[in-house]
Amino acid sequence: MWAGNLIKTRREDVELTASAKGVASIRLGGITLWAAEEKQLAIALKELRTAIEEVLASHLTVAKNVLKKLVQDRLGGAPIEDKVFSAVLGWALRCGNIDAIVCGSKNDKPFRVFIHASHLPQWRNAVEDATAILLAKHELIVRHLEKRIFGARAYNTWSSTAHVLGYLSYRGVAEFIQNDTCRLVEDLLQC
Secondary structure: OOOHHHOEOOHHHOOOOOOOOOOEEEEEOOEEEEEOOHHHHHHHHHHHHHHHHHHHHOOOOEEHHHHHHHHHHHOOOOOOOHHHHHHHHHHHHHHOOEEEEEEEOOOOOEEEEEEEHHHHHHHHHHHHHHHHHHHHHOEEEHHHHHHHHHOOOOOOHHHHHHHHHHHHHHOOOEEEEEOOEEEEOHHHHOO
């Protein structure tokens, strides 16, 4: 069981144990995390960062809310405070093993998805494939691209495929006409 419930974002919430010589803290980005002992803090942070990286290594891309749920499941189901999760996710991003990609939604709202660095070549290939299909056919349905990228369907493959189209939408190459369908932007058709 993950000891992350011992990490707090407020010093006054840390329960000191008899063996604690003081309160341990670390500042990650703009968030200070607190625990009763240095060792406790270090172990919990490493476990959380490792879980984040392992979950991302098993998917092409993952949205933050799904990533948090999958990480919680991996760590035994204990809830993770949002600020703690965000601080450690930011730390993992700064370390370079994961990256963030901005996508556009059907309503043109930008959102970030996360990717393990080892999947960046696969991501680039997926974006190139999607772009080639859009240039040739002017329209692309998520499930058709999903089959091309992943072959057999698995957990999160539809979402990861939709992220590819969302990325192209954010970049102005494509636009969503339905939740699962993109078309080439008309300006590009006239070039």
